[in-house]
Each structure stands twice: as C-alpha cells, then as structure tokens.
Amino acid sequence: MKHLKLITLSVVTLAVTLTACKNTITENTNDEQDTTAQNAVNSEARKVFYSLPSPMELSSLLQKSGSKFDKQNLHDLKAVDHYNTNDSRALNLGVYGADLSYTSVFDQTQETMQYLKAAQKLSDALGISSAFNKNVVERIQTNMNNKDSLMNIISDSYLETDAFLNENERQNISALIISGGWIEGLYLSSKMAFVAPKNDVLLGRIAEQKLSLDNLLGLLGAYQQHESIKDLTVQLNELKAIFATIELASVETTVSVDPKTKTTTLGSDAKTNTLNEEQLKNIAAKVAEIRTSITK
Template identity: 30%
Template structure:
C-alpha cells in the first residue's frame, strides 16, 4: 500500500516545490519593484525639497530689501556672539547658525567690518561643529581682513560667501540641518527688519516685504513638517503655523482702472496678475512682529 502511494507522494512534493519556487520568484520580483518605486519616490521628493530650498531668500537678500526701506543698524538687536557655546543640540546649533548668518548680513550691509568678522568667526565654529564647515574657508576671513575700509568689497565678500554657502547647503543631502539653518536665518531676517525701524523707515515698504514672504513661510512650514518630530520642533512648527494664520488677515484689494493705468505709465509692477494689491493694517503688522519675536526668542534661548 505504501509502495503504491510513493509515486503520488513524490509527485505531490514536486508540485509543492515548484509552486514554492514560483512564489519565491514572484515575491522577489515584487520586492524589487517595491524598492524601485520607493527609490523613485525618494528621488522625486529630494528634487522637490531642493526646489523649495532654492526658492527661499538668503539672509543677505532679505537684509537688502529692508535696508532699502530705511531700517538702521543697531548692534544691540543682533544675537550675542558669546552665546555660541550655549547650544549643544544639532537643532539649536543649526537654527542659531542661521541667526548668526543673518546678523553677518546686516553687519556687512551697513559696513560694520569688525562686527562682520565677529559673526563670521562664530558662524564658522558652529558650522564646523555641525560638519558643514566646508564653505567657511580661510579665504573669506582673509578677504574680510584685507578690505576693512572698502564697503563695496566687504559686501562682495559676504555676498560671495552666501552664494557658496547657500549652494552647498541646498545641494547636500542634509535636509534637516539645511532646514534649521534656513528657518533660523529667515526668522532673524524678519526680526531685524521689524526692529531696526527709524523715523525715516517706510512702514508701507516694510509691510510689503513681510507680505512678500508668505510663500517662503509656507515652504518653511512644509519643510519642518517633513522632518523628525520632537517637542522642540513641534513647538517651532506650531509657532510658524500661528504666524501663517496672521497672514490670513491681509486684505486683497482690487486695483481700479485709473490706478492700473498710473502704475503702467510709471513702469510699476502690479502685485500679481490678478491686478490686486495687498493691504496690511497696523494691528496685523503688530501681531506678526510679536510672533516673529517670540519665535526668535525661543530659538536663541
């Protein structure tokens, strides 16, 4: 009886073996396809992030906009370089590297040579701690020291540095650190722009610059939402979202035909293609200023 069933048994085992082999091949193929899809998704995400990075203004660009509207230089509003050693976590170091970078921009733009070297040196140490000190080359310090009396050259050196530093940060696969640096620099830029106001500062101009940063704010919130979670980061993101809510109070007013004609004749550019202008009242400006200050204080604390 047993002998009669042996061929049947072996046939059954062979069928099971073949099916198992086919199943393994299908699973292997499925696994490779999944890995391919995940790799493609990761590459698409990386390109999207890089596009967002390059859409954000550098601290120097933001500083130039505010200076055109009449802001002045007050050293006491800048972040204390002596607090550099107070930051021990990667998040804090990167955020404050962004802050010091914005302060470097202000010092350079107002031809404060000694202050510029001070902020550059602090930034260099912090960048090296984070492993991104490649762009803080000795060449920049040497050029800063040699051109103390030349405002234009001083500004050119700082501009060259920011171009190289921005490109390095945005091209490296270090999304977290790059995001923190960009957030810190952007917040400090807005903070200084709203705290160095003088009697000759154009309130309307300041409001227009702040309104113009809406897209950057949205992108920064998007980047923060895409990286790791912690109480510190959650608080930062929540405060950025609160700041975003105040932008909803900005009014969009349709420009009448006579104003459009006047603007066209004077070669002025309309705010957008829909021929609307943005209006921000003083109450909204105050809310945004106070929220930016709170975020900045939480960063440098």
C-alpha cells in the same frame, strides 16, 4: 524685507533631497516614489529661496526706508557657546548668518568680523568647518570695503555648507539653518519697520512673507520626524495664523499691442502690499517669541 535674503543669503538655496529607499524587492516602485518626494522637497526649497529678496535689493530697501543700524537688534554673541545640540547649532547658525549679513549691509566692519567668528564656531561644531575656513575669512577681510563682494562671499559660504549637508544626508540641518535665518530676517525687519522714517516698502516686504512662510512650512513638512522641527512647525503655524489676517494685493496682467510694430507687450498692475499697525505689532511679537525660543 530683503533682510530676509540676508537670511537666505545666510542660508541660501537649500536643494533639499530625501534619502533614497534601498528596498531591493520593490526597487522600481520606491525609486519612483523617492524621485517624486525629492522633486517636491526641492520645489519647496526653491520657493523659499526665490521668495526672498536679493542682497542688492536689501541694500536698496534699507536706503529707501531710511533704516539705521542698531546693534541692540542683533543676537548676543556670548550665547554662541551655549548651543550644545546640532539642532540648536543649526538654527542659530542661521540666526548669526542673518546678523552677519545685516552688519555687512551697514558696513559695520568690527561687528561683521565678530558675527563671522560666531558663524564659524557653530559651523565647526556642526562638522562643516569648510564654510568659514581660513581662506574664506581672509577673503572677507580683504573685501571688507567692497559690499557686493562681501555679500557674495558670505552667500557662497552658505551654499557650500548646504551642498556638504545634502551630500552627507543631513538635509534636516539645512532646513533648520534656513529657518533660523528666515526668523532672524523677519525679526530684524519688523524691528526696523517701527522706526524707519519711510517704512512703506518694509511693510510691504513683511506682508509678502505670508507667502514665504507657506513655502518654509512646506519645506519643514518633509522632516516632521525630527522633534525640533516638529516643535518649530507648531510655532510657525501660530505665526501663519497672524499672517492670515493680511490680504495680499492681486497682480493684474496687462497686454498691449503696438499697432505699428505689431508687437505684444505683457505688463502688470501690481498694487502695493502692506499691513496695519496692529498686524505689525502681532507679527513682531510672535516672531520675537519664536526667536527667543530658538536662541535661549
């Protein structure tokens, strides 16, 4: 479900850090605690990022599954003006970012520009206009027929967004952006899994999001003082309960030794992960419910 990285594409490497404590009396102790906490949160951010498929893998996945573009699966562009809080803007910047990547993968030029404008509007409202400034828009227009370059430009824009937010101690906004993107990616993937001619690979990637969800919840755990993140965590834990019914295949490591060259080779015998129709329906229903709650 590289649709998920479309997300992460849209939300990429969240190097989330915690604000340093400034108590001068216990400065050394607090510094150590802050460093430990910061490393823990950064670790969760990296886990979320690396557990998501890459743009190239997304393209390959879509080709293998026989998926076709369906505009009806995208978030309503007219809703972009309805978000009047930073939390709702951040969540939906992630959603629109995922849709932006989705349209790019399917070479939908007109829709790509429309979702770019939506992402630009929300980033402006969040005070991070540099993410989709005039230069970025011009680069996207110039590379509209170069899918690889286009995906890289979009990724770079979100990386810049993340860097800005972290520098300005707005890590909770970054966490919401990546959450919105992850949710939309899972939503799109589950929708396609019902109709894709060859959906085995899609089903496998959806099943593997069981691990990504654990990492995402770990990331959000650092910001439970924010009501919107606390509420979202409750919903994601309900989704986690559904994923708990999925048993992921174990990966067996194999070691082979070439008797002639005396070289040792490590390999793996990975069984394909999948989920049954009922599990897919339950996941799709819950993620659609969560999506509705954050996009309404």
